Amino acid sequence: MKIVMAIIKPFKLEEVRDALTAIGVHGLTVTEVKGYGRQKGHTEIYRGAEYAVSFLPKIKIEVAVATDQVDKTIEAITSAAKTGQIGDGKIFVINLDHAVRIRTGEADAAAL
Amino acid sequence: MTFKRPTRAGWAALAIAALCIAGFVDSAFAEDAAPAAAPVPNKGDVAWMLTSSALVLMMSIPGLALFYGGLVRTKNMASVLTQVFAIVSMIGVTWTIYGYSLAFGDGGSMTPWIGGFSKAFLHGVDANSTAATFSNGVVIPELAYFVFQMTFAMITPALIVGAFAERIKFSAVMLFILLWSTLIYYPIAHWVWYVAAPDDVAAAAKALAAATDAAAKTAAQAKLDEVTSSVGWLAGAGALDFAGGTVVHINAGIAGLVGALIIGKRTGYGKDLMAPHSLTMTMIGAALLWVGWFGFNAGSNLEANGTTALAFVNTMVATAGAALSWLLTEWIVKGKPSLLGICSGAVAGLVAVTPASGYAGPIGALVLGLIVSPICLFFVSTVKNALGYDDALDVFGVHCVGGIVGALGTGILVNPALGGVGITDYANITGNNAGTYDLVTQMIAQGKAVLATLLWSGIGSAILYKVVDLIVGLRPTIEQEREGLDISEHGERAYNM
Numbered sequence A: 001m002k003i004v005m006a007i008i009k010p011f012k013l014e015e016v017r018d019a020l021t022a023i024g025v026h027g028l029t030v031t032e033v034k035g036y037g038r039q040k041g042h043t044e045i046y047r048g049a050e051y052a053v054s055f056l057p058k059i060k061i062e063v064a065v066a067t068d069q070v071d072k073t074i075e076a077i078t079s080a081a082k083t084g085q086i087g088d089g090k091i092f093v094i095n096l097d098h099a100v101r102i103r104t105g106e107a108d109a110a111a112l
Numbered sequence B: 001m002t003f004k005r006p007t008r009a010g011w012a013a014l015a016i017a018a019l020c021i022a023g024f025v026d027s028a029f030a031e032d033a034a035p036a037a038a039p040v041p042n043k044g045d046v047a048w049m050l051t052s053s054a055l056v057l058m059m060s061i062p063g064l065a066l067f068y069g070g071l072v073r074t075k076n077m078a079s080v081l082t083q084v085f086a087i088v089s090m091i092g093v094t095w096t097i098y099g100y101s102l103a104f105g106d107g108g109s110m111t112p113w114i115g116g117f118s119k120a121f122l123h124g125v126d127a128n129s130t131a132a133t134f135s136n137g138v139v140i141p142e143l144a145y146f147v148f149q150m151t152f153a154m155i156t157p158a159l160i161v162g163a164f165a166e167r168i169k170f171s172a173v174m175l176f177i178l179l180w181s182t183l184i185y186y187p188i189a190h191w192v193w194y195v196a197a198p199d200d201v202a203a204a205a206k207a208l209a210a211a212t213d214a215a216a217k218t219a220a221q222a223k224l225d226e227v228t229s230s231v232g233w234l235a236g237a238g239a240l241d242f243a244g245g246t247v248v249h250i251n252a253g254i255a256g257l258v259g260a261l262i263i264g265k266r267t268g269y270g271k272d273l274m275a276p277h278s279l280t281m282t283m284i285g286a287a288l289l290w291v292g293w294f295g296f297n298a299g300s301n302l303e304a305n306g307t308t309a310l311a312f313v314n315t316m317v318a319t320a321g322a323a324l325s326w327l328l329t330e331w332i333v334k335g336k337p338s339l340l341g342i343c344s345g346a347v348a349g350l351v352a353v354t355p356a357s358g359y360a361g362p363i364g365a366l367v368l369g370l371i372v373s374p375i376c377l378f379f380v381s382t383v384k385n386a387l388g389y390d391d392a393l394d395v396f397g398v399h400c401v402g403g404i405v406g407a408l409g410t411g412i413l414v415n416p417a418l419g420g421v422g423i424t425d426y427a428n429i430t431g432n433n434a435g436t437y438d439l440v441t442q443m444i445a446q447g448k449a450v451l452a453t454l455l456w457s458g459i460g461s462a463i464l465y466k467v468v469d470l471i472v473g474l475r476p477t478i479e480q481e482r483e484g485l486d487i488s489e490h491g492e493r494a495y496n497m
Helices: A010-022 A067-081 B010-023 B027-032 B043-069 B074-104 B142-160 B170-193 B198-210 B214-228 B245-263 B279-297 B306-334 B339-356 B362-387 B395-413 B439-471 B478-483 B485-490
Strands: A002-008 A029-035 A042-046 A049-053 A056-065 A089-095 B130-132 B139-141
Touching: A002 A010, A002 A067, A010 A056, A010 A067, A056 A067, A067 A089, B043 B074, B043 B139, B043 B142, B043 B279, B074 B142, B074 B170, B074 B485, B130 B142, B139 B142, B142 B170, B142 B245, B142 B395, B170 B245, B170 B439, B170 B485, B198 B214, B245 B339, B245 B395, B245 B439, B279 B306, B279 B339, B306 B339, B306 B362, B339 B362, B339 B395, B362 B395, B395 B439, B478 B485
Parallel strands: none
Antiparallel strands: A002 A056, A002 A089, A029 A056, A042 A049, B130 B139
């Protein structure tokens, strides 16, 4: 099992969710985050105070999938979240040792 | 007995005076005339003054509180709201107990400088007492005058808290404001606005004008000198301040700057992101200030007549002009038109038109509004950054600088040639030169009022900050400041979400 973690543009969240649903991924954790990569921040001016804001708002999604689903998942996120502009985000894949469904006690693949 | 502010309806008074003199009144008759029946307040005037008082209260809470609150960080929102609310409440108490008496009471031999305690605890002020207005023979209930002036005493110290926002102990704010209102505000309000008996001044001036021979002239002059000795010294100097450019804005603005310098910068100033947490709140606050300011400026005419409408219109057009000119200046200079910019411009325009509102004509007020914003913008960005002081919410840059532009602008725009109302009998009491206007004379009087306010409030405030620092300490610890004053000073958060 793997966790696929993706940092995406906030307005792409609904498209990514639809794409994942279409390939049979039912379950997703979403967090509002801030960060920076190659996309530069911006300047905010409040009267005489100028602030260089280098951390931009992004959405982090985490989805746990069976190992054989990873490529399809990455493909779905990539195609849905891509605009071709700097700042589209990144995808990280992390090993997942164990999973449990709290309600039933089912474990691992059955819990996903 | 009542006391009053210098009145404004000079042309009308002049016309009446001229009619009286030309018609059937000689100087002897004027001196010996039997006292007329005591004037009765007009119901419309009473309703307008009480409405205006409520409008000015709305300027402080929620107007100013939200305007300032939106500009601080989330962790200090409740502290700013609490400070403004608490100052308003505290002044409501102290004004009733002794403040009104110090500002608008008879100070005996000290009258040019300070009122006494003759009206402490509202002694002798009841529902039948009256206060004079700017029209001779027109009065309003003294209680209406009392509560209207109270709302001014409330908002002025509340303006100061923006300068040292986000880094001061609540106990220090309360103690400082208690001392400041007593030793700085009440005296300055007295200097500028106290005229014991404007109707007597007008009558004496009329008698002097009508005097035909040397002996009568001497007697009339003596009488005039006697009644004009019972005025605040800046009122006597001929300084024009319709609704509080010096008393309110320069006064609070310089006290704020001194506070920002003595208390020091916010921890992390220039390094941390200190962006406003809610420009939405700031916009609501600025809009409430604008609406409330009609009570502040038009209400300062003390009755409901044509001059009230003039002050109302001036408040409208100067503010619109200033809001627009700040927005455009920022757009040109910094590249983007901002919400905070247009809100700041509106407040700068309101500040600048305050002393001029009943004296300038609408076009003069519009020009004043268009001019004030670029000047204030220059101070809150270029000057502030160059000198490096942390006037957190720009109390100095908007209120003091805007107030000075307004005070000096009033001296120019009152000129009838520029559409102003000219010098009236109560506007230049001791000079007795109603109907005349001299730019140099007037600018000297305006400059005197500005300088006196800057010095008294600047130096006095510096001493009071030091005293407060010795007694309760001005600043919270750095840890408390980092945590935010909402939690460390008040044990609550403005937002739980």
